[in-house]
Structures are given as C-alpha cells and as structure tokens.
Amino acid sequence: MEPSKQSRGGKDLFRERLDAIIDLKHPLVRLAGLVPWSDFDEAFGRFYKPLGRRAKPTRLMVGLHYLKHTFDLSDELTVERWVENPYWQYFCGFEFFQHALTAVTDGVILPEKGEVNFPTLLAGAWAIGGCPGSP
Numbered sequence: 001m002e003p004s005k006q007s008r009g010g011k012d013l014f015r016e017r018l019d020a021i022i023d024l025k026h027p028l029v030r031l032a033g034l035v036p037w038s039d040f041d042e043a044f045g046r047f048y049k050p051l052g053r054r055a056k057p058t059r060l061m062v063g064l065h066y067l068k069h070t071f072d073l074s075d076e077l078t079v080e081r082w083v084e085n086p087y088w089q090y091f092c093g094f095e096f097f098q099h100a101l102t103a104v105t106d107g108v109i110l111p112e113k114g115e116v117n118f119p120t121l122l123a124g125a126w127a128i129g130g131c132p133g134s135p
Helices: 027-034 037-047 058-070 075-084 086-091
Strands: none
Touching: 027 086, 037 058, 058 075, 058 086, 075 086
C-alpha cells in the first residue's frame, strides 16, 4: 500500500510547531528545504503494492536512512536519537515533536548500505555543503 502523507499546515492547540522552536538556519533544516522529496515518492513508488497496511511516509524512510548513514548508527540508535532530536524529526517531515517511537516507527527496518544507491540519490542535496557527512 502506498505511504501515508504527512500533514502540512495543521494546527494543534496544545503543541508548538517544530519550525517555531528550532533554528531555521541549522544545516539539516536547510537541507530539508533543498531535498526533492517528491522525487523519492516517484522513485520508490514502484515498490508499493496496493495491499496490506499503509506504508510509512517515504520522507520518513529516506530521512532515517540518510541520518543512519551520515552518523554511522545502527537502526536502534538512529530511532533512539530521532526521538530525542527535533532537527531530525523536522528533517523527516514532522511538524510537531514526537515523543514515542511506536507511533512513527513501528516495524521500521532501515536498508543496509548497498541496498539503496543512497549517495547517488542525495548527491544534489549534499552539494549545498555544511551538512554532516557531505562529500
């Protein structure tokens, strides 16, 4: 089944939006604005089948994969740090801070190095420089 779309522009009376509490000049925030996220939806769309439960958002999966390999972390440490880091959550497309793993990453298994030609996919985004792990 195709991935769910993350809502944009929603309001929540009791929560502050991430873009209101983070530094919008942070390298990951800048990179998030430059990455062609819709291109990933198109590129990975062929892998989705119209059955089963709805897939995780493509931006979440690509973002987690980028963070995992940029910081050379295991799946577990990537998810653990993601929960603690509002910049990582913003980079992965979330508007509000997420406090729990299961609501977002239940069943997430990140691809291993070599399974996805990830450097090629993000070469254009890395071109802005100033991001951890940029060549």
